[in-house]
Amino acid sequence: MTQSGYLLLGLTAVVGALVAVLVFAVLRVGAAARKASRGARDGAAxxxxxxxxxxxxxxxxxERERASAARATAxxxxxxxxxxxxxxxxxVVGLGGEVRILNPSGLQMLGLELIADDARFQTLLGASAPALVAAIEECLTSRHPIVRRAVDVQPAAGTAGATHLGVTVSPVLDESGVLQGAAAARSPDTANEASSPG
Incomplete structure (x- = not known):
């Protein structure tokens, strides 16, 4: 063999080695890509x-929130x-004296018709039931219930005689125990069992 034959053989060996290295690199990149793809599929799953x-x-x-809202509404x-x-x-009155609730029996008991939305109990009851106003104010001040207090409700113009009632006034507290107002209700069997004011 001549020198050019050896040179050609050497170049062929070098090219073969380079091709082998290139094939090895491509195989490694392909394996890494497959592994990454499999990991991505597993991660995607x-x-x-x-x-x-x-x-x-x-x-x-x-769903729980909707059910809770429905229960609260009901x-x-x-x-x-x-x-x-x-x-x-x-x-029921608030701390500022605003009337929050006055049911139909309460309206009738106090001899009232409809009341304004911004009514204050002192103004609403001051002339007809001053003892009830005093009991509510005492409850708001002391934060203690006033049990079976006797009060007289003066009749509306054109009706006969004062009505003698027994009322219980209780403080209204929120869940933290903070005073929010007072609730006054007619005590049962008030004509016989109501105690005198004071």
Missing amino acids: ENAFLAAALQEAVAKLK SERLSGEIIVSMASGLL
């Missing part, structure tokens, strides 16, 4: 599972129906 679980949890939470409606249906008069 895991992410899809987590997303589905999160969506299910959010759906359950929304409870509020029932409370309103109970207040309106009570045979005992009920008057």
Whole structure:
């Protein structure tokens, strides 16, 4: 063999080695790509599972929220129906003196017609039931219930005689124990059992 034959053989060996290195590199890159793809598929499946679980949890939470809102609405409606249906008069006032609730029996008991939305109990009852105003103010000041206090309600013009009632006034507290107002209700069997004022 001649020198050019050896040179050609050497170049062929070098090119073969380079091709082998190139094939090895391509195979490694391909394996890495397959591994990354498999990991991404596994990660995508895991992410899809987590997303589905999160969506299910959010759906359950929304359903609970809707159910809770429906219960609250039903409870509020029932409370309103109970207040309106009570045979005992009920008057609830806020700290600022605003009348929050006055049921139909309370209107009748106090000899009142409809009242304004911004009515204050002192103005509303001052002339006809000053002892009731005093009992409510005492309850708001002391934060203690006033049990079976006797009060006289003066009749509206054109009606006969004062009405003698026994009332119980209780403080209205929120869940933290903070005073929010007072609730006055006609005590049962008030004509015989009401104590005198003071």
